[in-house]
Amino acid sequence: MKTLVIVESPAKGKKIQGYLGSAYKVKASFGHIRDLPAKKEDIPKKYQGEAWARLGIDVQGGFQPLYIIPADKKAVIAELKKLAGEADEVLLATDGDREGEGIAWHLVRALGLKGNFKRMVFHEITEDAIRKAVQNTRPLDYALVGAQESRRILDRLCGYGVSPALWQSIGSGLSAGRVQSAALAALARRERARMDHVPADYWRVLAQVMPEGEGAEPFTAVVVSIKGQGLAGPKDFGADGQLKSDSPALAITGEQAARTVAFLKAKGVKVAKVETSAYSTKPPAPFTTSTLQQAASRALKMGPKRTMEVAQRLYEGGRITYMRTDSPALSEEATEAARAVAVGLFGAGSIPAAPRTFAAKGNAQEAHEAIRPAGKDFKAPDQTGLAGEELSLYRLIFTRTVASQMTDLQGSKTTLHLKSGGVGLQSSGRVVLDPGFTRLYNDDTDKKDEQQLPNVAEGQALPVQDARAEVKKTPAPGRFTEASLIKALENAGVGRPSTYANIIEVLKNRQYTALVKDQLYVTWLGLVVAAYLQDQFPALVDLAFTVKMERDLDRIAAGELQREAYLTEFWTNGLAQTIRAARHGPPALALNKFAGVVVTARQEQIVMVRDGKAVPLALDLVPDTLTPEGVERIMAGETVRPRASRGAAPSGQSKKRKGTGKPRKKAS
DNA sequence: CAGTGAGCGAGCTTCCGCTTGACTT
Numbered sequence: 276m277k278t279l280v281i282v283e284s285p286a287k288g289k290k291i292q293g294y295l296g297s298a299y300k301v302k303a304s305f306g307h308i309r310d311l312p313a314k315k316e317d318i319p320k321k322y323q324g325e326a327w328a329r330l331g332i333d334v335q336g337g338f339q340p341l342y343i344i345p346a347d348k349k350a351v352i353a354e355l356k357k358l359a360g361e362a363d364e365v366l367l368a369t370d371g372d373r374e375g376e377g378i379a380w381h382l383v384r385a386l387g388l389k390g391n392f393k394r395m396v397f398h399e400i401t402e403d404a405i406r407k408a409v410q411n412t413r414p415l416d417y418a419l420v421g422a423q424e425s426r427r428i429l430d431r432l433c434g435y436g437v438s439p440a441l442w443q444s445i446g447s448g449l450s451a452g453r454v455q456s457a458a459l460a461a462l463a464r465r466e467r468a469r470m471d472h473v474p475a476d477y478w479r480v481l482a483q484v485m486p487e488g489e490g491a492e493p494f495t496a497v498v499v500s501i502k503g504q505g506l507a508g509p510k511d512f513g514a515d516g517q518l519k520s521d522s523p524a525l526a527i528t529g530e531q532a533a534r535t536v537a538f539l540k541a542k543g544v545k546v547a548k549v550e551t552s553a554y555s556t557k558p559p560a561p562f563t564t565s566t567l568q569q570a571a572s573r574a575l576k577m578g579p580k581r582t583m584e585v586a587q588r589l590y591e592g593g594r595i596t597y598m599r600t601d602s603p604a605l606s607e608e609a610t611e612a613a614r615a616v617a618v619g620l621f622g623a624g625s626i627p628a629a630p631r632t633f634a635a636k637g638n639a640q641e642a643h644e645a646i647r648p649a650g651k652d653f654k655a656p657d658q659t660g661l662a663g664e665e666l667s668l669y670r671l672i673f674t675r676t677v678a679s680q681m682t683d684l685q686g687s688k689t690t691l692h693l694k695s696g697g698v699g700l701q702s703s704g705r706v707v708l709d710p711g712f713t714r715l716y717n718d719d720t721d722k723k724d725e726q727q728l729p730n731v732a733e734g735q736a737l738p739v740q741d742a743r744a745e746v747k748k749t750p751a752p753g754r755f756t757e758a759s760l761i762k763a764l765e766n767a768g769v770g771r772p773s774t775y776a777n778i779i780e781v782l783k784n785r786q787y788t789a790l791v792k793d794q795l796y797v798t799w800l801g802l803v804v805a806a807y808l809q810d811q812f813p814a815l816v817d818l819a820f821t822v823k824m825e826r827d828l829d830r831i832a833a834g835e836l837q838r839e840a841y842l843t844e845f846w847t848n849g850l851a852q853t854i855r856a857a858r859h860g861p862p863a864l865a866l867n868k869f870a871g872v873v874v875t876a877r878q879e880q881i882v883m884v885r886d887g888k889a890v891p892l893a894l895d896l897v898p899d900t901l902t903p904e905g906v907e908r909i910m911a912g913e914t915v916r917p918r919a920s921r922g923a924a925p926s927g928q929s930k931k932r933k934g935t936g937k938p939r940k941k942a943s
Numbered sequence: 944c945a946g947t948g949a950g951c952g953a954g955c956t957t958c959c960g961c962t963t964g965a966c967t968t
Contacts, residue, residue: 283962306962315955329957347963374961427959434958442956452958587963599961773961781958 279362280395281355281382283369286591287400291368294405300358304369305351309342309381311431317343330435332428338842340428344385352385359386364393366412371396372640373832374771376416377423383415399606399644400596401651422832425841429453429824432846436854437812443859444807446800446879453821455781456808457769458760459797460816462788463805465752466797469899471867472751473516477507478532482539482700483741484693486729493740494728496544496691498535500699501525509749516749532744539695539742546735547699548692554705555683556719558712560603560633561645561676564772565765567598570675570718572758575667576793579757579776585668586646593649594659595672599772600643603633605676608651609644613680616653621714625681633679638768638825647676678716685709689728695739704728751899754794767818768825786894798894799874799881806862812853869906883909 277300282288285303292301311331312318322328322341333339344352359365365388367379379394393412397404434452441449480498485491499506507524518526527535562570564583571582586598596609605613610630617625635641648654648669656670686707693700704726713719731737755763761775770778779795782788787801797805808816830836861876863884873884874892882889883906890909 285963304962305964307960308962310960311958313958347965370961378961423960430959432958436958438957448956450957454959591963771960774959777960 277362278364278366279355279358280366280368281379283375283378284597286593287597290400290593291405294402295409299366299409300362301368302355302358303351304355304378304382305348307374307378307381308348308352309344309385311340311427312343313345317345319343330431332431334846337839338428338846340424342381342384355382356386359388362391364391366393366395366409367415368395368397368408370642371398372642373419373423373426373828375642376419377427380415380417380420380423398602398641401606401608403608404606416832418834419832421838422828425831425838426824426828428842429845432842432850433815436846436850437808437815440811440854440857440859441804441807445803445861445876449804450781450785451804451808451812451815453815453824454764454770454774454778455785456805456812456816457767457818457820458764458778459782459787459801459805460809461763461818462755462760462782462795462797463802463809465755466802466898468514469751469754470901472514472899473868474748474751475512475516475518476746476748477509477512478527478529478744478746479506480532480535480539480744481742482544482739484544484702485738485740486731487735487737488729491729494702494704494726496693496700496702498539498698499701501527501531501535502697503699509747512749529744529746532746535698536742536744539698539739542695543736543738544693544695544700546691546731546733546737547694549731549733550690550692552688553685554688555685556711556713557683558631558678558681558716559675559718561605561647561679562672563601563603563635563645564599565601565761565775566603567646567672568761568775569758570671571668572756572793573718574671575664577664577668578793579761580780581664582668583776585664589661589665589669589672594654594661594665594669595649596645596647597643598646600641600646601639601772602635602641602643603645604635604641605633605647605679606644609647609676610680612648612651612653613677616655616677617681617715620677621681625711625714627682631680638822645676646672648673653677674716678712681712681715682709684711684713691728691731693737702726702728754796756793757790757795760795767821769818769821789895791897796897796899799892799896799898800876800894802864802898803861803874803876803881806864810862811857814853815850866901869901869903872906885910 277298280291280295280299280301281304282291282301283304283306288301288303295301318328327333331341367382369375369378383392394415395408395412397408430453434450437451438449441451482496483493484496485493504525505523507518507522507526511519511522511524513519567586568579568582571577572579583598586595589595590598614626614630653673656666656673659666659669661669684707686705688703688705690701690703693702706727757779760779764770764775764778786798787804788795788797814820827836827841831838831841864874866872866874871885875882875884877889881892881894883892888910890912892909893914
């Protein structure tokens with residue numbers, strides 16, 4: 276009789292089957308196989324009358340969860356059950372993280388396994404790692420399973436607990452949750468800051484300085500101080516457009532700037548000091564899911580959702596390793612393969628003597644290695660036969676992986692300090708001496724400081740060929756792109772590799788956010804929801820909420836904290852009471868730039884209110900583009916939309932929101 | 944008297960995380 280090995284992904288199963296041979300049968304669970312009921316129709320008849328049925332958790336009965344097998348998993352379970360019955364032993368080879376342990380336990384229960392099972396764990400899919408894992412099985416870790424269940428229960432209590440407060444206060448079908456609400460709050464804070472931003476004018480004075488010598492080229496220097504006082508730049512102004520009261524900087528007028536220009540042209544400059552220092556840049560680590568999404572967004576203009584679809588195809592085609600991972604670590608065979616490619620392309624000097632190793636961040640679960648070309652010999656991109664987006668993404672992964680094992684970039688950075696009477700100027704430049712890994716991979720979009728500076732001596736006087744003053748406006752805080760939001764969430768430990776792309780889709784489906792070009796803006800609805808949650812559930816929208824949850828779950832996994840005690844503290848003594856005490860009614864969003872104007876919700880619509888008159892607002896009107904004239908037109912009943920609106924922006928409001936956007940199931 | 948339509952009321956919505964196809968837009 277055979278040994279049945281159960282993994283999560285069928286592509287992974289196929290590979291492992293090849294390593295283990297015919298004495299083993301490797302099958303996939305396709306992820307989680309049991310879950311709390313999502314909708315009323317999923318609740319078994321015998322529980323439908325229970326008061327806790329909607330939550331799917333019997334809170335009074337010790338937070339007992341009600342698990343069902345979702346319809347699309349019934350066939351999988353039936354097959355696994357049959358195979359398990361024929362096998363002598365079952366190896367639960369789901370991922371080596373908290374969710375994987377949970378899936379393993381659910382498999383034990385759903386398949387009715389009785390003692391003839393063991394847990395098999397590996398962190399890379401190489402023949403060596405798999406053979407060792409089969410030899411070194413362990414029992415199921417029930418404390419870790421308890422941590423996974425606690426995570427699942429907490430998320431259900433947050434989501435299904437708080438969402439109804441939104442239905443009653445703002446509109447039906449709206450949603451809140453530990454992850455999506457933290458993400459929405461981060462977006463909304465930025466949007467509010469942009470709406471409140473008052474730009475300030477500041478002057479910059481630039482000089483074209485001519486060095487001595489034949490064929491010398493002028494270089495640019497910028498005025499940084501006058502009479503020892505630094506000139507004010509964007510950082511010195513507050514959101515109100517005024518110079519910050521504690522700023523020591525000098526904000527010059529246009530007149531002063533013009534005088535400085537004339538002064539520099541007449542007097543020239545003197546070299547006060549030359550500073551030169553060596554610098555080096557290390558290659559970035561191999562890709563994790565989050566960094567892949569960021570790089571694909573920058574380099575290929577590919578959104579996170581698309582990136583994951585293409586990566587999935589590369590993975591299924593055996594081109595790359597698993598694409599949902601939080602670890603940048605390379606296996607030994609991958610490290611060797613990367614170094615071999617670098618040597619083949621650029622010679623033995625292109626790699627450091629010792630291989631580089633990369634460690635994951637503290638909160639990572641490291642069930643997989645980094646995203647890299649598959650196998651122990653990396654195929655060059657043009658040898659793969661791939662085309663289009665698949666080729667582009669593969670090339671990105673290939674070059675990043677190989678570059679991670681190459682030498683540092685070495686360069687020299689020079690800063691010239693110039694003086695002209697009381698006027699201080701600076702010019703800086705960088706020179707690359709050895710490009711190192713950047714010969715293969717370069718994602719440094721920072722192009723400033725790249726001018727090459729001439730050799731000048733301290734004390735030398737140089738003529739100013741030309742000088743000019745320019746007035747600039749302090750920029751509003753930048754919006755998030757999809758990739759930068761994911762980066763921010765990952766840094767805060769919110770969300771997982773399998774959900775990053777999905778978080779944004781949820782916020783879009785709820786019409787909380789939408790794209791303008793490649794930037795996420797928050798709709799009026801999103802702002803009202805965020806304001807309500809901030810008022811009534813500040814703990815939920817705090818980015819630190821998940822950090823604390825993770826700490827508590829770790830204690831549960833370590834056996835230091837009991838699941839029921841934790842959930843009682845969190846829910847019974849905490850969130851459940853907050854929900855009961857929450858105000859039911861929408862918040863009134865005051866617009867700082869428009870006195871007397873308030874945005875709020877009435878009868879399932881977002882409205883603008885002034886002097887008691889309420890007018891519906893179009894959701895594709897980008898909040899920070901609102902002008903005083905726009906307010907007048909809206910109040911007069913005109914539909915105000917951005918002129919160039921097209922594509923992804925949600926159009927207007929519909930009284931019935933479509934929920935997830937999926938068609939409702941027809942009654943059979 | 945049968946068919947239509949306005950108006951009303953009841954019931955439902957919702958989470959996060961792990962996986963792929965099978966479905967429409």
